[in-house]
Amino acid sequence: MIWALFLGLAALALAPLGFALFRPARVIGRKEADLALYRAQLAELDRERAAGRLEEAAHRAAMLEVQRRLLSAPDMAVPGRAGRGAAVMAAFLFLIPAAGFGLYLWRGHPDIPAAPFRERQEAAARDDALLVQLRARLAQTPPNIEAARQGWILLGNAERGRGRLDAAAEAWNRALAARFDPTLAAELAQLQLERGENEPASALLMRALGEAPADPRLRYLAGLAEAQAGRNANARSTWRALLADTPADAPWRALLERQLQDLP
Template sequence: MEDFIIWIPLVLLALAALLPLAVALLRPRAARGRREADIALYRAQLAELDRENEVGRLDEAGHRAATLEVQRRLIAAAEQTEGETRSARGAMAALVLLPLIVASGVGLYLLRGAPGMPSATYAMRAEAQQRDERLLATLRERLAALDPRSEQAWQGYVLLGNAERARGRPDAAIAAWRRALDARFDPGLAGEVAETEIERNAPAAAMPWIERGLREAPNDPRLRFLFGLAELQAGRPEAARTAWQALLADTPADAPWRAMLTQRLSSLP
């Protein structure tokens, strides 16, 4: 009986620990406007690349390389959105199973628990981080040995920038992407730099990349959208309105991102 009484507060403590999870599951989910917009813009870029190739402004090699890069980004964005959809479907099921999770956890702990065993979570996380840093260091060393104007170096710096951005280091990401852009300018990569600058609230730094990209790809919907976003962030909502209205006028009626653009326009002050 005494053992049973001892476990009552432990079970209550476990339920209290899972309470934030229940609150998170019940909270209305945030809109996925950013990822949906990304998917739509990547699809629009693919269509634009096909048009550029058809009229002869883009050779087959350039068209193939650019298409593969946009398709990679499209797949990544679609997978993330699909994962969120699966998560939403499982949220209510997880909420219903919370009491069972607590009971099962207590039972498993009673059978196989080892409270004296030291935790290895931090060590494992530190080891994984060190491994990633070693890989990045190796990539930097190999890039240093390459001709900075070579296609291999260009692709390596793009990869390095993507990795640095994923690790939450925008300065390093931009530095790597700029090395690639110094070797060969690419409007899509310029958009990555501009978007990262906007994310860290630096529209003045983003605008030159957007404008240069638009000089080479004036119909690129992503760059045109980022132009309006930079203007809005810089405190010029009327300029953003003008840019987005022009983009909306060129947007096909069945474009999947038209609704997002309309919503952005309606939210302007």
């Protein structure tokens, strides 16, 4: 009975894929799919805030992250599903659960308990210790060499992933001090905007735009900094100029138009 239950659950999990394979084909571009996903994410964030389940600061940070991913989305098209590809996928639809079932019978150990909370705490503590060691090693490394700069970037990424924004900002500032990079400056500026540090973010974006004036992410963040500082006229001017330079099929165009409409 237990194996029949597992097979039933596998069939339910793969049912949406089967439905997508056997319904009439439709060509969908990568940009269109990305845009639909980001619109849904933004709408969900708005609903969470309206329902009181998301504070304003958390809502703003989440919105910025969705906007960052949209502005970083690759500019490429994905071809529609061809008949041959659909047939291959349909075969895999049945082969995947069968192969997984066989592999589980061969190598599976259903009696192994889940990792307890204490073990997860110990793993997190080990990760923290590694970050402390990395920070100490970088502090002893000459700051002007490229290896140190890359180390600070990696440390900043790790700290941001763990939600420690102060530590991430410090690491990225050290990397920028070694060599200024507009892309990394955009990451740090967005983090500063999430923390409400508008003036430092504006100064950083101004410098980055001096080196990469056409970068759409930098231009968008510059307008966002102006909007969050209450300088709506400047934000509108910045975003309108960006909109004029944005291709009609750019995945972030709809987001930019929405931000312009939402300005007071």
